[in-house]
Structures are given as C-alpha cells and as structure tokens.
Amino acid sequence: MLIEIDKLRTSLGGTAVLRNVRLSLGEGEIYGLLGPNGAGKSTTIAVALGLLRPDAGRVRVLGKDPRLVAHESYGNLGVLPEQNGFYDWMSAHEYLHFFAALHGRRPGQNEMRRRLADVGIEPRPRQTIGTYSRGMRQRLGLARALLADPKLLILDEPTNGLDPRGRREIHDILLGLASRGVGILLCTHLLDDVDRLCRCIGIIVEGRTVAEGAIVDLIGNEDRLVRFRLRLANDPPPEGGNQHVSVVAHEGEWWVVDLDPAVAPEMAWRELLFCGWPIAEIRREGGGLEDLYLTLTERRAA
Amino acid sequence: MSATSLIARKEAGELLLSLRGLAWLMAVAVALSIFGLLLVSNTELSLLDNAQVVYDMVGIVTALGGLLALVVGLDAVAGERERGSLVPLLLTPASRDAILAGKLGGVAIAWGVMYALSLPYLWAVGSTGQNLWQGMLVLALLGSPVVLGFGFFGMALGARLASARTGLLTGLIALVLSVSPLLLGPSLRQSTIGGAFDAVNPFSAAVNAYDAVIIDSQTILAQWPHIAVAIIWLILALWLARSGFYRVVR
Amino acid sequence: MKLAALLLAIGFALSASAASAASLAVDLKPAGSNPPSPQMGDTLSFHTVIRNDATTPVDGLIAWISLVQIDKGKEQPVDLEDWSAHKAVTAPSLDPGNTLETDWPMRLIQSGKYRVVVSAVSRNGTELTASPFADFTVRQKPVVESQRVLPVVIGLPLLIGGGMLWRRTGRRSGT
Numbered sequence: 001m002l003i004e005i006d007k008l009r010t011s012l013g014g015t016a017v018l019r020n021v022r023l024s025l026g027e028g029e030i031y032g033l034l035g036p037n038g039a040g041k042s043t044t045i046a047v048a049l050g051l052l053r054p055d056a057g058r059v060r061v062l063g064k065d066p067r068l069v070a071h072e073s074y075g076n077l078g079v080l081p082e083q084n085g086f087y088d089w090m091s092a093h094e095y096l097h098f099f100a101a102l103h104g105r106r107p108g109q110n111e112m113r114r115r116l117a118d119v120g121i122e123p124r125p126r127q128t129i130g131t132y133s134r135g136m137r138q139r140l141g142l143a144r145a146l147l148a149d150p151k152l153l154i155l156d157e158p159t160n161g162l163d164p165r166g167r168r169e170i171h172d173i174l175l176g177l178a179s180r181g182v183g184i185l186l187c188t189h190l191l192d193d194v195d196r197l198c199r200c201i202g203i204i205v206e207g208r209t210v211a212e213g214a215i216v217d218l219i220g221n222e223d224r225l226v227r228f229r230l231r232l233a234n235d236p237p238p239e240g241g242n243q244h245v246s247v248v249a250h251e252g253e254w255w256v257v258d259l260d261p262a263v264a265p266e267m268a269w270r271e272l273l274f275c276g277w278p279i280a281e282i283r284r285e286g287g288g289l290e291d292l293y294l295t296l297t298e299r300r301a302a
Numbered sequence: 303m304s305a306t307s308l309i310a311r312k313e314a315g316e317l318l319l320s321l322r323g324l325a326w327l328m329a330v331a332v333a334l335s336i337f338g339l340l341l342v343s344n345t346e347l348s349l350l351d352n353a354q355v356v357y358d359m360v361g362i363v364t365a366l367g368g369l370l371a372l373v374v375g376l377d378a379v380a381g382e383r384e385r386g387s388l389v390p391l392l393l394t395p396a397s398r399d400a401i402l403a404g405k406l407g408g409v410a411i412a413w414g415v416m417y418a419l420s421l422p423y424l425w426a427v428g429s430t431g432q433n434l435w436q437g438m439l440v441l442a443l444l445g446s447p448v449v450l451g452f453g454f455f456g457m458a459l460g461a462r463l464a465s466a467r468t469g470l471l472t473g474l475i476a477l478v479l480s481v482s483p484l485l486l487g488p489s490l491r492q493s494t495i496g497g498a499f500d501a502v503n504p505f506s507a508a509v510n511a512y513d514a515v516i517i518d519s520q521t522i523l524a525q526w527p528h529i530a531v532a533i534i535w536l537i538l539a540l541w542l543a544r545s546g547f548y549r550v551v552r
Numbered sequence: 553m554k555l556a557a558l559l560l561a562i563g564f565a566l567s568a569s570a571a572s573a574a575s576l577a578v579d580l581k582p583a584g585s586n587p588p589s590p591q592m593g594d595t596l597s598f599h600t601v602i603r604n605d606a607t608t609p610v611d612g613l614i615a616w617i618s619l620v621q622i623d624k625g626k627e628q629p630v631d632l633e634d635w636s637a638h639k640a641v642t643a644p645s646l647d648p649g650n651t652l653e654t655d656w657p658m659r660l661i662q663s664g665k666y667r668v669v670v671s672a673v674s675r676n677g678t679e680l681t682a683s684p685f686a687d688f689t690v691r692q693k694p695v696v697e698s699q700r701v702l703p704v705v706i707g708l709p710l711l712i713g714g715g716m717l718w719r720r721t722g723r724r725s726g727t
Contacts, residue, residue, distance in 0.1 A: 051392070085382070087315070319719065321716060328709060338704065
C-alpha cells in the first residue's frame with residue numbers, strides 16, 4: 001500500500017480537526033478524497049506529508065511514518081498543493097530545473113521541453129511565469145509534481161482553473177500514470193473528475209470518514225430509489241410492464257420514473273420493452289456519486 | 303550544487319531579477335541619493351563636518367540595510383507562504399536546515415548587494431574627508447551582524463505570525479525602537495534606562511563604534527565591546543529564525 | 553610721619569604688583585616647518601617659551617592655548633576639541649631665570665582667519681600674562697566634490713531603473 005491511514009486524530013490549536021479518518025491507497029489506484037469545505041481533507045493531506053503531527057492513529061506513506069522520514073520520502077512523492085504559488089520572475093524551464101536540482105536531478109533541455117509538452121505547456125523564450133494564466137500555472141504545478149517520476153502523487157484540486165479540454169487532458173495524464181502503477185490521491189470538489197478517474201473514494205465530514213471504498217459499492221449500499229428519465233418514441237406508454245417502475249412525472253417528451261433499487265436496471269428496461277414501451281433514450285437522474293455525496297454530507301450535517 | 307546554494311541563489315534572484323526586488327533596491331538607492339544631494343547643497347563643510355557626513359551616511363546605510371534585510375527575511379518565509387510557493391519547497395528532499403540556510407544566505411546576499419550599493423555613495427561624499435576607508439571597514443564588520451540580525455529576525459517573525467503584514471508591522475516597530483535612542487538624542491541615552499538600553503541595543507553598538515572610528519579616529523579593534531553586542535544579537539536572531547522555521551507547516 | 557609711612561606702603565604695593573606682572577614672560581612663535589599657505593586638514597605648530605623674570609620662584613604655573621576666529625562677521629571663540637589634543641601645560645614651579653618651552657600642534661579643521669594666543673597664570677600671581685598674538689589664515693579645501701556626488705546619486709538609481717525596465721521588457725516580449 002502506498003498510503004495507509006487508520007483512526008487518525010489530529011487537533012490544531014487545541015481544537016480537534018480530525019476525529020477518525022481512514023484511507024488506503026494502493027499502487028495504480030486513483031483515490032478520490034471528498035468532503036465539504038473545512039471537513040479536514042487538506043489537514044489529512046498535511047498529516048500524510050509529515051507537515052502536521054497526528055494525535056493518534058496510524059499513518060504510513062510509502063511504508064514509513066512520514067513524521068520520521070518526511071524530507072527523504074519526498075523524493076518518491078509528487079505533490080500539487082491547493083495553494084500553488086511560483087517564482088514569477090523565473091521561466092518555466094528555470095523553475096523546473098530548480099526543483100529538479102532539489103531532487104538531485106539534472107535533466108537536459110529536451111527532457112524539460114518534453115515534460116512541459118506532456119502537461120500542455122509550450123512556453124515562448126524568456127517568457128516568465130508571471131505572465132501565465134491560471135490554467136498554465138496549474139499545468140506547471142503538475143509538471144513540477146511529476147519531476148521526480150514519483151510512485152505516489154497527491155493532488156489537491158488539480159483541474160482548478162482549467163477549461164473542459166484542459167481538464168480532459170489532465171485526466172488522460174492521470175489515467176496514464178495510474179496504468180503505469182502510480183498511486184494518486186485526488187482531493188477535489190469536482191465530482192465529474194472523481195466519476196471519471198476514481199474507483200475508490202473517501203468522504204470526510206467534520207473530521208470523520210463517513211464513507212470509504214469502491215464507488216460502486218458505496219452507491220449500491222445506499223438504500224434509495226434510482227431515478228431515470230425516459231424519452232419515448234410515441235406518447236403515452238402502454239399499460240403494464242411497470243411493476244418495478246413508478247412514473248413520477250411527465251415533462252414534455254420525457255417521462256421521469258423511479259426504479260426499484262432491488263432490480264437491476266437492465267431487467268427493468270427489458271420488461272418495459274417487452275411490454276411495448278417505445279424507449280428511445282434513457283438518462284440516469286441522480287442516484288450516482290453526487291446523490292451519494294449530498295446524502296452523506298446532509299445526513300452528517302443534520 | 304547543494305540545496306542550500308540552490309535556494310540561496312533563488313533568493314538572490316528574487317532580489318535582483320524580480321520587479322519586486324528591484325523596486326526595493328531602487329527605494330534604497332533613491333533614499334541614499336536624496337541624502338547625498340542634501341550634502342551637495344552645503345558648500346562650507348569643515349573637515350569635522352565631513353567626518354560627520356561619512357558617519358551619518360554609514361549610519362543611514364545600516365538603518366536602511368536593517369530595513370531591507372527585515373523585508374527580505376519576512377518575504378522569504380511569510381511572503382512565500384502567502385504566495386503559495388513555500389509548501390512546494392518544503393515538500394522537496396531538501397531538509398529544513400538546508401532550506402533555512404539557503405534563505406539565510408539570501409538575506410546575506412541582499413546585505414552584500416546593499417553594502418556594494420553604498421560604497422559609491424560613501425566614496426562620493428567622503429573621499430576628501432577623514433577615515434573614509436576605516437568607515438567602510440567598520441560598516442562591514444559591525445554593520446553586517448546588526449543588519450543580518452534584523453534579516454533573521456524578519457524570518458523568525460514570518461515563521462511565527464499569521465500574516466506577512468502583521469510580521470512587517472511588528473518588525474518595523476522593533477526596528478524603530480532600536481533606532482529610537484539616536485532619534486531622541488544623547489541626553490536621553492545618558493539616563494539609567496537609556497544607558498541600559500544603549501548597552502544592549504545592537505544599532506546603538508554599531509553607531510557608537512562608527513562614532514569612535516570615523517569621528518574620534520579610534521582603532522577598530524578597540525570597538526570589541528560593541529562588536530560583541532552585535533554578534534550576540536546575530537546569534538539570538540539566528541536561533542529565533544531556526545526555531546520558528548521548524549514550526550512552519552503550510 | 554604718617555604721610556611718609558602711607559606713601560612708603562603705597563610705593564611697596566605698587567612695586568610688588570609691578571614685580572608680579574613682570575615675573576612671567578610668554579613668547580609665541582609659529583614653527584618654522586609650518587606651511588606658508590595652510591589649508592584645511594594641514595597641521596600647524598606653535599612654539600612658546602615661558603620665562604620667569606622675577607627674583608623669586610613662580611609656583612603652580614598653568615599655561616593654555618586659545619583660538620579665536622577673526623573673520624569679519626564671524627568673530628567667535630573656537631572649541632579646540634577637534635583641533636588639538638594638547639590644550640594646556642603645567643609646572644609645579646619655575647625658578648627665576650628659568651624657562652618652560654612647549655610646542656602646540658594644531659589640525660586645521662575649518663577655513664577662515666584665526667588668532668592664537670597662549671596665556672599663563674601662577675598660583676600666587678594676580679594677573680594673567682598673555683603671549684603676543686599669532687594670526688594665520690586657513691584656506692578652504694573642498695570636502696564634497698560635486699563632480700563625484702552627482703554622477704553617483706543620479707547614476708545609480710538610473711542604473712537600477714534600467715534593470716527594472718529590462719526585466720519588464722523581457723517579460724512583455726515573452727508573451
């Protein structure tokens with residue numbers, strides 16, 4: 001395992017910030033760390049990086065206690081913090097050379113050019129970082145995090161400030177890294193990113209992990225109806241076939257239906273089709289990760 | 303190149319290659335120029351007045367140097383933290399000690415640049431007077447620990463206080479307090495409290511040594527008590543900087 | 553008789569005071585090595601000879617040097633603090649006919665016209681004995697050269713400003 005956190009408790013200034021956090025990330029996994037603002041996500045990351053002392057619990061990063069070996073283990077670790085500042089007077093090449101040197105490496109100009117191109121940056125000569133857009137800065141931060149070819153990446157809001165194409169490019173980079181065995185801890189508010197990238201997630205609310213594990217399992221465990229929108233070729237739907245489906249609303253050409261969660265969706269659609277429902281399009285409404293997140297965070301808040 | 307050297311070189315770049323750093327140097331140069339221009343307007347200086355001019359210029363270089371070092375030291379920790387560039391630095395294989403040493407080196411480089419900048423001014427106003435070279439030497443020997451001490455003190459404040467603005471205000475108050483006996487006049491320094499403060503105040507130690515060497519033509523070696531006060535201040539500030547920097551989290 | 557005694561007493565008193573006044577003689581001469589046209593920063597030296605012309609020893613002799621500026625409109629005494637470290641000489645006793653010689657070095661701090669005089673008194677004396685004056689003029693020496701100051705005070709800020717412009721131009725051309 002690249003990260004193992006169990007029963008983590010931490011306080012800051014006498015106030016308990018983390019009360020019971022657990023997290024485990026293996027090689028080649030992309031783990032999504034979710035939670036409302038102030039839940040303790042960044043604090044959890046700070047503990048994992050050895051920047052904060054835990055009061056209790058077990059924390060292992062790359063097999064070691066980060067408090068004891070923090071700065072040595074940073075050689076195998078790439079980090080993109082949420083507040084991502086740079087030295088605006090440097091060029092991108094100078095910046096990466098500086099950090100590469102701190103990692104004990106001296107890459108050539110071609111390698112630097114390639115690393116920047118990998119994250120979608122092609123700087124003009126003498127162009128300083130101070131002239132970069134927010135999205136370019138984010139890409140440069142990712143390039144810095146990848147400098148040491150790390151085994152473990154910890155990314156806090158990595159697609160912040162990127163347009164949809166940029167986000168997709170970053171997603172592809174991260175998926176490529178995971179396929180090569182890099183473990184990625186992804187801290188983000190963008191559930192679309194988590195949906196696309198992560199198999200496992202952990203949700204922290206008020207310093208406690210309220211859900212942790214595979215997304216599919218977490219969603220399946222939630223006991224609630226699953227809602228869909230059906231566009232039918234002809235109006236209205238015929239009688240019958242709806243023993244597992246209850247029609248909730250009719251909005252124009254769309255019929256909103258709730259599906260019995262005990263029934264697999266494909267079974268329900270087969271029955272409806274068999275009974276003559278002219279289903280032209282199916283869209284899931286809610287019941288996914290966003291629903292799960294909202295349900296868990298509201299429940300905790302209540 | 304070691305991590306310390308890399309980081310010290312980066313800090314020097316912040317001063318000499320960034321617009322912000324060059325603006326600080328410009329402010330220092332303009333202050334020295336205004337003082338120098340005031341001298342040009344006085345055509346009837348005596349030899350003694352000229353020694354006084356060299357003494358005053360050396361004193362102002364020390365005060366401005368302390369201010370610049372304080373700002374550079376604060377920015378090296380609190381400024382970087384607020385700009386978000388400190389955490390990536392802390393998350394490299396460079397140890398805390400190496401990063402700290404690099405930043406201390408940056409403060410030293412800033413003073414070196416300031417000292418070099420002051421030499422043409424001293425030469426311009428003091429070349430026909432007395433004890434110019436001794437003045438330059440005592441500025442290097444005594445001004446350096448005093449100025450560097452303020453730089454390290456700035457780093458300590460930046461590490462311990464929540465914001466760079468609070469650190470700057472606190473540091474400026476400390477600097478003004480240190481300079482205050484000279485602003486308030488010699489009679490107040492002769493009271494019991496004033497004398498006691500004068501004895502431990504590093505800025506007073508520097509200025510008293512400048513007076514002795516430049517105006518009274520005493521030897522630099524004879525200033526060892528003042529040098530001792532300056533060195534103690536430097537060590538104290540270094541300890542504060544180190545202990546504070548180890549507390550920096552994010 | 554009484555008148556004669558009174559006249560005799562007055563005569564003794566007058567002769568005694570005349571004798572005191574005449575007991576010390578102070579001579580002041582500039583040293584031969586002094587520059588003929590001194591300027592600020594030069595060092596002058598004056599030589600005095602104090603002689604006991606009385607028939608009795610002079611006890612507790614003190615002699616000191618004074619300097620005044622005599623430029624018209626600027627007449628004032630000068631504090632010798634920075635001009636000379638040697639400001640006075642003393643002798644416990646000076647026998648009749650003996651002399652006390654002293655040199656008075658002086659660094660010229662400011663330009664102007666000056667007058668130096670050496671004064672002497674003794675413990676039992678009733679009057680001050682002054683030397684003749686020694687006048688000298690100190691030429692002005694420029695201590696702040698505009699040719700040096702102006703290029704520095706203008707040039708250095710311009711140089712740094714040029715550096716700022718260069719960095720800013722470099723950034724802009726990179727966009």
